[in-house]
Amino acid sequence: MSAEPTLITRLNTEWEWLCAAHGNADRVRSWMLSAGVLNADQAPAALDELCVVLRERADRDGAAVSDAWMGVLLQRVGAGDERNAALAARVLVQAMLPCAQRMMRRSLRDGECGEDVAQLVVASLWEVVLTYPIARRPRKVATGLRLELWHRVSRELTRELASSEQLDEELLAACPGDADPSLAAEAALLARAAAEAGLRPTAAGELEGARGELVEILMWALEREVLTSQAAAGICDHYREGAPQDAEAAAALGVSPVALRRRRSRAVARLREVVPQWVEAA
Known part of the structure; x- marks a missing residue:
């Protein structure tokens, strides 16, 4: 995958528009403050900067921080308010996009179209974000999201990878x-x-x-x-x-x-x- 897939470029451009749109940053910021994930003096007013702070805190303080802010967003996804759910889901998709891109690169095989693989992985990412059972699985959220994404992609890419069942058995034996x-x-x-x-x-x-x-x-x-x-x-x-x-x-x-x-x-x-x-x- 020598060039960035068109879909990824579109998502990144869309993210810039989302960050610039009035009110989006205020809503996400208020969710994090209400949940106690960040204090007011720690939370930037700009959405892209806020997401950077959340990632940096997770890198510094560990997975519990990622679990906290991702959990807040997933709760909004499932809360029933369509407008807030759409925003929360989009923030999560952007946060997980680097993971998805690594999966695209590692899943691509000779003769396959990078755009097709990108479409499949991003579609799987959206499905994971929109259907993740946060009420039933409130712990290890970041790990759970990555694992769900991998399961979905491995099931779909049957031409490139062994079946997910076989891969799961290999991992279980090796880990x-x-x-x-x-x-x-x-x-x-x-x-x-x-x-x-x-x-x-x-x-x-x-x-x-x-x-x-x-x-x-x-x-x-x-x-x-x-x-x-x-x-x-x-x-x-x-x-x-x-x-x-x-x-x-x-x-x-x-x-x-x-x-x-x-x-x-x-x-x-x-x-x-x-x-x-x-x-x-x-």
């Missing part, structure tokens, strides 16, 4: 009992996408922390044709636990260790140049 299943699902998608892109086969359980971030950056670089498959595979294989020495790796490729190091150095330099773009898009 520790205290693992966040939604994050494990994302790791499973990343592992599959990386393997199909020609990167060294990696178990989903290994895609944590810096290793997972590296593989995600390499996938992004391949999608945007920043790196060749050979260059990405070389970086992926070298920067891992138990990687072979350069002499061994070079012999397997039929090149000298010096040539291998130069090739890898050029690839790393290209990657460093574009990492800021990946950070901005993530």
Whole structure:
């Protein structure tokens, strides 16, 4: 998915209009203040800035903050007031759009249309937001939303992925009992996408922390044709636990260790140049 899907561009443009529209920010802000999620001096008057503050607080203070403000919005979605429900749902969709975009990138296969995958994932996202049973499942809301989205997408993308039942069994067998299943699902998608892109086969359980971030950056670089498959595979294989020495790796490729190091150095330099773009898009 080398370019942003048209649907995502439209959603982002629509979000700008929504933020600029009179009254929307006041309503969302009042919900957060009434629920005690934020104090008045912590809540910006602009809707986009308010959402940034909520995300930053969640990053700093943990999932309980995400659960709180997402729960407030989901309660509005199900409260029966159509105008407020539509606004609350749209804020949630925008908040989860980065997660949906990662899922799009990891679900896309050779020969598939990125726009079609985007349509399917975004439709699934709307369904999750509009039907999430917040009254029955008031805890771990952020995790629940991500997991529901993954389940819906995995069921729909039957041509690209194994059936959701098979994937669920794989995850159940691979995940520790205290693992966040939604994050494990994302790791499973990343592992599959990386393997199909020609990167060294990696178990989903290994895609944590810096290793997972590296593989995600390499996938992004391949999608945007920043790196060749050979260059990405070389970086992926070298920067891992138990990687072979350069002499061994070079012999397997039929090149000298010096040539291998130069090739890898050029690839790393290209990657460093574009990492800021990946950070901005993530």
